[in-house]
Amino acid sequence: MNAEPVLSVRELVVRFATDAGTVHAVNGVTFDVGAGDAIGLVGESGSGKTVTSLAVMRLLPKAGRIVSGEVVFRGKELTTLSEHEMRGLRGKEISMVLQDPLSSLNPVLTIGEQIAEAIRAHEDVGRRAARERAAELLGSVGIPGAGDQLERFPHQFSGGMRQRVMIATALVLHPKVLIADEPTTALDVTVQAQVLELLHELTKELGTAIVLISHDLGIMARMTRRITVMYAGFVMESAPTVELFARPRHPYTVGLLGSIPRAGADGELRPIEGAPPDLERAPVGCPFEPRCARRIAACRETMPPLVPAADASHLVACHNPVPS
Amino acid sequence: MNARVPLLSIDDLRVHFPITKGVVLRRTVGQVQAVDGVSLELSEGETVGLVGESGSGKTTLGRAVVGLYRPTSGSIAFRGTDLGTIRSEDAKGVRAQLQMVFQDPFASLDPRWPIGASIGEPLRIHGVGNRRERRTRVGELLDVVGLPRRMAGRFPHELSGGQRQRVGLARALALRPALIVADEAVSALDVSVQAQIINLLQRLQREFGLTYLFIAHDLAVVHHISDRVAVMYLGRLVELASGSDLYGKPLHPYTVSLLSANPVPDPAVEARRQRIVLPGDPPNPASPPGGCRFHTRCWLRERLGSPERCASEDPPLRGLASGHTVACHFAEEVADSPVQRHAVGAGD
Ligand SMILES: Nc1ncnc2c1ncn2[C@@H]1O[C@H](COP(=O)(O)OP(=O)(O)OP(=O)(O)O)[C@@H](O)[C@H]1O
Ligand SMILES: Nc1ncnc2c1ncn2[C@@H]1O[C@H](COP(=O)(O)OP(=O)(O)O)[C@@H](O)[C@H]1O
Ligand code: SF4
Ligand code: SF4
Ligand SMILES: [Mg+2]
Ligand SMILES: [Mg+2]
Numbered sequence: 001m002n003a004e005p006v007l008s009v010r011e012l013v014v015r016f017a018t019d020a021g022t023v024h025a026v027n028g029v030t031f032d033v034g035a036g037d038a039i040g041l042v043g044e045s046g047s048g049k050t051v052t053s054l055a056v057m058r059l060l061p062k063a064g065r066i067v068s069g070e071v072v073f074r075g076k077e078l079t080t081l082s083e084h085e086m087r088g089l090r091g092k093e094i095s096m097v098l099q100d101p102l103s104s105l106n107p108v109l110t111i112g113e114q115i116a117e118a119i120r121a122h123e124d125v126g127r128r129a130a131r132e133r134a135a136e137l138l139g140s141v142g143i144p145g146a147g148d149q150l151e152r153f154p155h156q157f158s159g160g161m162r163q164r165v166m167i168a169t170a171l172v173l174h175p176k177v178l179i180a181d182e183p184t185t186a187l188d189v190t191v192q193a194q195v196l197e198l199l200h201e202l203t204k205e206l207g208t209a210i211v212l213i214s215h216d217l218g219i220m221a222r223m224t225r226r227i228t229v230m231y232a233g234f235v236m237e238s239a240p241t242v243e244l245f246a247r248p249r250h251p252y253t254v255g256l257l258g259s260i261p262r263a264g265a266d267g268e269l270r271p272i273e274g275a276p277p278d279l280e281r282a283p284v285g286c287p288f289e290p291r292c293a294r295r296i297a298a299c300r301e302t303m304p305p306l307v308p309a310a311d312a313s314h315l316v317a318c319h320n321p322v323p324s
Numbered sequence: 325m326n327a328r329v330p331l332l333s334i335d336d337l338r339v340h341f342p343i344t345k346g347v348v349l350r351r352t353v354g355q356v357q358a359v360d361g362v363s364l365e366l367s368e369g370e371t372v373g374l375v376g377e378s379g380s381g382k383t384t385l386g387r388a389v390v391g392l393y394r395p396t397s398g399s400i401a402f403r404g405t406d407l408g409t410i411r412s413e414d415a416k417g418v419r420a421q422l423q424m425v426f427q428d429p430f431a432s433l434d435p436r437w438p439i440g441a442s443i444g445e446p447l448r449i450h451g452v453g454n455r456r457e458r459r460t461r462v463g464e465l466l467d468v469v470g471l472p473r474r475m476a477g478r479f480p481h482e483l484s485g486g487q488r489q490r491v492g493l494a495r496a497l498a499l500r501p502a503l504i505v506a507d508e509a510v511s512a513l514d515v516s517v518q519a520q521i522i523n524l525l526q527r528l529q530r531e532f533g534l535t536y537l538f539i540a541h542d543l544a545v546v547h548h549i550s551d552r553v554a555v556m557y558l559g560r561l562v563e564l565a566s567g568s569d570l571y572g573k574p575l576h577p578y579t580v581s582l583l584s585a586n587p588v589p590d591p592a593v594e595a596r597r598q599r600i601v602l603p604g605d606p607p608n609p610a611s612p613p614g615g616c617r618f619h620t621r622c623w624l625r626e627r628l629g630s631p632e633r634c635a636s637e638d639p640p641l642r643g644l645a646s647g648h649t650v651a652c653h654f655a656e657e658v659a660d661s662p663v664q665r666h667a668v669g670a671g672d
Contacts (some may be wrong), residue, residue, distance in 0.1 A: 044514035078646065142603075149632035158605045188377045189541065190602045197601050218544070218587030222594040242591045259519035260589055261548030269548070271519030277486055308499070 005012050005032035005072075006209050007056070007094070007177050014048075014055050014233075025051040025288075027233040028069070030306060036207040040220040040241070043230035044256075046276060049079035052230075053179045057096055058086045074176065079316050089281045092122045095170035099182040102162060105154040111138070111165055112150025118169050133172065141168045141198055160191035164198055179205060181213040196223060217260055221245060224263060229253050232277050232287035235306055239314040248320040251294045251311045286319065294320045329404040330365040331535050332389065332503060337362045337398035341385050343610055356610045358384040360559035361398070363641075367501065371529065371536040373550030373567070375582070377606050380556040382539045387503040389537060390422045402503075420450060421552060423496040427508035429508070430488055432495075433480045439491045440466075440476030446498040455666040468531075470524060486517035497528070503535045522549060543586045547571050552647075555579050558609055558617045561641060565648040569610055572668060575650040577624040577657050584667035593669035600667065614638075616652070624654060 003034050026048040033039050041049050048267035056071050058078060071078040073094060078086070090096075098104050105114055115137060123132075135147055141164040143149055154162055163183060170178055180199065184192040200223065203210045212223050217272065220227050221241060228238040229250065237250040248254045257272035272294035274291040277283070285300040286292070298319045306317040310324055342352040359381040366372050375380050387393045389400060391407065400407045410418060426432050433442045435616055444462045447453065453461065463473045465479040469490040480488060486560075489509060496504055500587065507526070510518045530533055540546050546553060553570045555563040555578065563576040574580045581600040588594065602621045607613055613620045619634040633653055641651045644659070658664050 044516060055659060098615035160605055169354065188606075189543065189582055189585050190377060191605065192587075193601050195597060196587075197599070216587065217515075218594075221589050221591045222587045245591055256515060257517045257589070261519075261522070261544045262589060267521040269523055272516040273520070274485070275517070 003257060004034075005307075006035045006074055007033045007069070007211070008072040009052070009056060010070040010072070010177055012052065012071065013058065013067040015065055015067050016061075016063045017065070017292075018063060018111060021280050022282075024283055025064070025233055026055065026210050027283055028303075029230070029233070029235055031228045031235065031238060033209045033211055035176070036203075036209055037226070038203070038210045038212065038224045040219060040224035040227045040231060041211065041213045042215065042220050042227055042256075044215055044276065046232075046279070047230040048233040049094050049230060050181055051233075053096065053181050053211070053213060056179065057090060057094065059090075059096075088122075091118060091170070091175070092173045093175050094177045094179065095173075095175040096292050097163070097166050097170050097178065097180040097183045102154060104166065105162065107154055110151050111155055114154075115150075115165070115169050117170065119172055122173055128193065135171055137168045138165070141165065142194070158185055158191075160194060163187065163195050167195065167199055167202065171206060171208060174206050175208060176205070177209045177211065179211045179213070182215070183212075184219070185214070186214075192219075199223070217245075229256070232279065232283065234283075234303065235315075235317060236288070237314075237316050237318075238306070239309075246322045247310075247314075249314065249316045249324060250318050251320075251322060252288045254322050255291075288319075294318075294322065296320050325566050328367075331368045331403060332366040332537075333401045334364045334385075334389070335399045335401070336401065337388060338396040339381075339388050339393050340396040346498055350397060354610050357559045357612060358609060359388065360612075361397075362556075362559075362561050364554060364561065364564070366535050366537065368502070369529070369533050370551045371538055371549055373546035373553040374537060374539045374556065375541065375553065376556035376573065377607055378541070379558075379606060381506055381559040381609070382556055385556070386507050386537060386539055389503075390424045391419050392424070397421070402514050404576070416450065420446075420499040421502045422505070423499070423501040424505040424507060425489070425492045425496045425509045426608065426648060430480055432492060433488065435480055437477055438477045439483070442480075443476075443494045443498060446471060446495060450499060452499070452667060461498070462494075465497055467612055468497065468528070469494045471592060484517075485513055486520060489513065490520050493521075493524070493528070497532070500532070501534070503537065505537045505539070507539045508541065509538075510543065510545060518545070525549065541579055542587065543571075543583065544626075553583070558612045560651065562618065562651045563649065564641070565645075565650075569645070569648050570671075573645075573648075573659070574664060575599060575648065575655040576618075576652050577622050577658060578618050580658060580667045581623060582665060597669040598663075598666040600663070618652075624652075624657060628657065 009031050012029045016023040029052050043049050055066050065081050112134050115134035119130045119133055138149055184195050196217055219226055222243050227241050227244045229236045231252050255272035256322045272291055277287050286303055289295050290301045304317045304319045306315045309316040337359055340355040340357050343354040344350045345353045376382055440462050443465055444458045447458045456572055466473050471490050496592055510521050538549055550567050554561055554568050557578050563579045574583055583601050584600045600623050615635040616639050617639055619625055625634045637653045639653045641649045643649050
């Protein structure tokens, strides 16, 4: 493990108050990101990936609340920071890229204005200088004719161009951490490759640590050094990427890998039967228990802690892990 | 080869959409050549996968097959009968043989109807059986797609995405079709549910001898389910081959880049493969490039010193190996090249 993580999330619990009751969205999530490192959060929809990242950024919607846990960024506890202090960090120290850039870009501002605004929110530079930086930035992400493009509005850009702009904007102030939540899910394979390449190049050049969120195990294999697997708001397993694919220990991870068609693995897929649990019920025991072929008596009683499996870097939360 | 008539033959199909301007005085200012000269045959019981970038014409082709779009030119024949010239009293019966399932069955299910009514609707429209018989058939269809019969009374919003997709399938199966066009039918589903639906599709195919035209952007899913795979680019078919040939020995430069760009869930392959990242976005299908439509982004053309032929002459689909056709003037350069091997992540 890296010496000193730049971002460390500990036992994070987030709940939503809704008309129907309490949604237990995140139930004790723990992970670390070292400086310049690339880690992945993987899980199916509703597993709490987005809520986790919004909580780290302190951007939860009104109904959402961090109930307990810690988010430590370079030694500073973020969960108790004032909104004013948080604003100084967001976009400058920790940045975020979302799945659908249209929803995070302001439709009535030109692309140039948006980037310039992001710069001027944190740095005391003039309009002209900010605009020049914006033009430079568009050029650096492979958008040709940067000067003219600055005058265009977000809807005049293709999905791939918008996502490149978002990534560039998120990195313009050289943050220490970038959280990218399904940044290419809406894109075509070839455009996705462009965006992933850009993400990789820029974060490497700037030494930015990246938390990549995706349900796509192929992207995880390509982009990350370590993977944290989430299910129903819990961390089920966390291991170096190569190790996780080679020796998954958690029954859910094994099920996930058996569900995806892979070259050379012909024959029927081995899906996980059943469906994920209802998060409106307070979790008791292991949330995977109703679908798990390896369940034992203890599984209904207590949620197993996340502990080292074979070696210290491979963590598993399971009473009866798959033998390696 | 036997001389049997294919289940479906698509011949030089064109589906163009007019681009109109003006609200009061609508005038046509151009044509989107969504599908532009596609020929493809499907044999009984096989699955043909269809891949290609967004806007390449996959959905348009699928919708034309089930009769939701009228061909601008060319023909579609079902068991030898041209659907364009069929007598109208026969048309209904033939149409019933061709069904489609969509990415979001939510959109095709009436939110105010219990799902049992939606599944039974095609039966009602085609006047199959009486009320009781239809109810029994709906029950059977629920069994077939693995939903409990008591779910017939539920409404679409009360179901999960995977359950809704099972309902969409049940509805498509109601009239005992021969061919199902599945347009991104598993794309919106989580991987564990996606795998359940893929297995279901394969079981239904074995049970009922179904033929599938399976449209999806997920290359691994298409590989898994398809016997043959067709690749589209800007309204054209650019490559067609068996699954193992297309994924193992792709011949069209576009297919090569598509495969090389596709992330695979194997860190060892990802670490060693060389990706070909295409520049720019796909061109606008309203004004596709002349000559080879891929020439504005083609890495092979660049390596060959930008031959003029690519920009001036439209490459026809031609057979290069048995059962393997490709539309590229220079596909021989790709065959057995290191680029081809690296793109598919094969070791040295
Ligand atoms: N009804 C229509 N009217 C006008 N243009 C259309 C219509 N339907 C499709 N098109 C255009 O035809 C082209 C092909 O569209 P189509 O939906 O077939 O693509 P696709 O390959 O299915 O893409 P995706 O992967 O995004 O589903 C696109 O440029 C699209 O905008
Ligand atoms: N604003 C909200 N109000 C109530 N519940 C929410 C809200 N946002 C998310 N949730 C719930 O929190 C859980 C985790 O959601 P999310 O983090 O978005 O999942 P993921 O990103 O992994 O798909 C889900 O059950 C979701 O329905
Ligand atoms: S704790 Fe028990 S139920 Fe949960 S994954 Fe492990 S064996 Fe299965
Ligand atoms: S014909 Fe020329 S431009 Fe088209 S794919 Fe082949 S090499 Fe590329
Ligand atoms: Mg999400
Ligand atoms: Mg489509």
